Amino acid sequence: MCASRDPPPLLLLLPLTLLALQAPVCDGACVEVDSNTEAVVGEGFQLGCISCKMRGEVKAEARVDWYFQSDGNVTHIYSYEDVQGEILDPRFYERLAWNGSKNTRDLQDGSIFILNVTDEDKGTYTCIFRRKLIYDHYGFDTETNKTIELEVVDRLTRGMASILSEVMMYVSIVGLQLWLLVEMIYCYRKIAAAGEEALRESEADGGEDTRSTELPEDPPPPPKPFRRKVILSTTESCMLTTFDPS
Template sequence: MSAVRLLLVPLALCVMHAWLCHGACVEVDSDTEAVAGEGFKLSCISCKMRGEVPAVASVEWHFMAEGESEFVHIYSYGNMYGVITDLERFGDRLDWNGSKNTLDLQDGSIYILNVTYNDTGTYRCHFDRTLTFPSYEFQTNATKFITLNVVGKATRGMASILSEVMMYVSIIGLQLWLVVEMVYCYRKIAAAGEEALRESAAEYLAIASESKDNCAGVAVAE
């Protein structure tokens, strides 16, 4: 039974490492070119430095149109509920496209329906996050800016290509990390198995030796 427990402990650790890797957060920059008349996702991702720490976050979006000098609040999301705050400009054209069914937001993206040329400008995405530790809470925030250009026909810019390349590099890096962790876990399991077998063999030899001595004692007594 002890040998089985020794094998199960590193295996459980290996599974946990794999789960953490699967849930990894990667900050990918948003595309910056939208096509008039189509939908467009404004990506805004803010990863926690400590993924195991529970947190509650809210996201605020602001917009400064091309030629203007001040930002206007356009969208707010918190407590799993989103509100469009600039109905005159965006009406019902904004929709939440980030983290769902959780208060612990890391993806604060929104989606613009039926993009118009008036949507050209700079968007500001602001995260307010409260990290909950065992004995205290810690407030943190992050702000990202996206300069959007609306065109009549889609063209693939260098920023989009670089973002896609960085995304694939990050995914490959995470997969390599997972392979290293699995090899490490396998070696730990193998070492634990060999140790358990040595202990079992030593225990068996000790019992066999003791039985032999007992039999010899009984023979002499007879």
């Protein structure tokens, strides 16, 4: 009878590879994240504005408009529609760039990037998403507003929340390492104890088998038969000698 052989590991990986190649490419999930609010003079800064659709399978078209308010005056500074952006405020000429969704009219990320931040950029920025959801027989218009209070500083300072989060991250890492070390020691001791117990059981089983295979001792020799001796007196022996039946 021939022994069965396991298939090589490469043959097991082949079906998984084919499935991965045939799987469709999925769009990344949309997550709304608040924008940073502190910019440094002379550096670049991104004004984040993300508005996710409630239902990703519905087709939509969106337009994004940015407004800037400083000293009580509200100015329309930027507009993006039909995969094309336009700077509307001369103060931001050659200093604003689109950094949102690319090559699509279904916008979900309407972020812009400010180059070479100045003190005059401090103020309130408002991002307005005007989205039209397209159904089979009608369209539905929605509007979402997001406001950002931008502060301009000479040097970036870390907030207390950032410091605490970093400290907690290191504490978590150290705690996990200590927990793993304790678990490893516990498992090692448990495995060692189980091995010693198994060794003792095997030694006990081996001793019983040895005693059962020993040859029995030779039985004692049987007792010799008892022989009675008949002692004849001198007279009887003489009579037996002199008696002649003829």
